Amino acid sequence: MKAVILCGGNGTRLFPASRKAMPKQFLKIFSGKSLFQSTLKRTLLTFNEEDLIVVTNERHKFLVKKQIEELLGEKDFNNFIFEPIGRNTAPAIALASKFALERLGADEEEVIFIFPSDHLILPEEALKVYLERAKKIAGENFLVTFGVKPTKPETGYGYIEAGQEIGEGAFRVKRFHEKPNFEVAVEYLSKGNFFWNSGMFAFKIGKVLEEFRRHSPEIYRLVSSLSFEELLESFSQMPDIxxxxxxxxxxEDIAVIPMDIxxxxxxxxxxxxxxxKDKEGENVKLGQVIDIDTKGSFILADKRIVSTIGVEDLIVVDSEDFLLITRRGESQRVREVVKKLEKDE
Ligand code: GDD
Ligand code: MG
Structure with missing residues (x-):
């Protein structure tokens, strides 16, 4: 079993804390650890360090190395892949598969797990049982996805329609629909047998290569004809997908493992x-916060003490060089702030 942590994206939606130089996965939001570090820690509960591959953009090289060192100490961790250019997750997975085969002595029958690094999963240990299930189902030549019960018609996720049960806690997938529009998301939500795609996957290396051959010949052509080193050099030829x-x-052969986490x-x-939040109306406070007569608010204090009095349903994020205050429900609009800033810069 090998594990790949993908951490090469640049999420800007959590601005002010996350901008291009410091994407969301590297922000230390929880208990002094970044989401990337939490992912790493969680992954190491199930996988050995030498079976772990970290794939990121060259731009984040030092940041990633530093965060690994902070977590693991000064160890010789060398299973990095630094992409010269971001080509999204399909080429990153193809590259990691090649790395596993060439550098880590994996064969095509070996199951590889893919973990995004921009998620919060609680409790950390809860994942283990689902990973065990996935290993078994992936061994039966399925592309395994991990489902989350949807709670709203979110259009930023993939939706998975579950069919017949094929093993303990695993179902055959009738359809995978990436980022549907709002109307479709509302329909899926009402049906009950749809899950959000959590972004984690498990499959045999040979199976994913076979799927690239069928559905993404451009990627397959490069992966099958070049060595890992050459692939890295020719990475700009990869499609962005x-x-x-x-x-x-x-x-076709997709399975979903629904998770209760x-x-x-x-x-x-x-x-x-x-x-x-545990229940409606409560405050979520991170850092040094004094909330008096305050309800339903999210308050993050990074450097200073933040205090609120007599307010409701606010989002307050105080970071080193930027303060955001917005009503709850409108935080997506930080994109507008980013746009304005980019114009002024
Ligand atoms: N190495 C590398 N290179 N990593 C990348 C790249 C890249 O070019 N692009 C993205 N990533 C990493 C991100 O850092 C993140 O950890 C993960 O891959 C997923 O990429 P996102 O860009 O965050 O994907 P998404 O959130 O839009 O959609 C995916 O995740 C959703 C759940 O959060 C999809 O899998 C959806 O179906 C899913 O619902
Ligand atoms: Mg994401």
């Missing part, structure tokens, strides 16, 4: 509030 569009929407991709401060 996610694994969801390149393979999952088109493939707290999961959030933290796309916005609102999503973060929703995933951290």
């Amino acid at each position: 996610s694994i969801d569009y390149a393979v999952m929407e088109k493939a 707290v999961w959030s991709d933290l796309g916005s401060w609102d999503a973060l509030y929703d995933s951290l």
